[in-house]
Amino acid sequence: MTTPHTNRPTFDPDVTSTATGAESCQQTAILLNLCHDFLTTASPATRNELRQFLTNKGIAPHTAVGWLIDMLSLRALNASTCHGHTHTTTP
Numbered sequence: 001m002t003t004p005h006t007n008r009p010t011f012d013p014d015v016t017s018t019a020t021g022a023e024s025c026q027q028t029a030i031l032l033n034l035c036h037d038f039l040t041t042a043s044p045a046t047r048n049e050l051r052q053f054l055t056n057k058g059i060a061p062h063t064a065v066g067w068l069i070d071m072l073s074l075r076a077l078n079a080s081t082c083h084g085h086t087h088t089t090t091p
Contacts, residue, residue, distance in 0.1 A: 025082035032076035039069050 039050065047065050054064035 025079045029076045029079035032072050032079060036069060036072040036076065039065070039072070 039047070042050070050068070051061055051064050054068060055061040059067060
């Protein structure tokens, strides 16, 4: 089963607590991709609030949101290949 509009595997929170190794990495990748998907489609108000939050944490305001979105995507890719296994987590 896949999530609508992304062609990514669905995420079952009930399995999360027992996941280890490669399965845990796959679930981490799915969570990061969910955050990425949300933020890339968020409203301007949400993005402005996120920008302010990140700026308060010391991240440059003109790059804060883009940086976070890029890092989510990169870390999802890294998590999808941890433990020597490759998982499909991107469209």
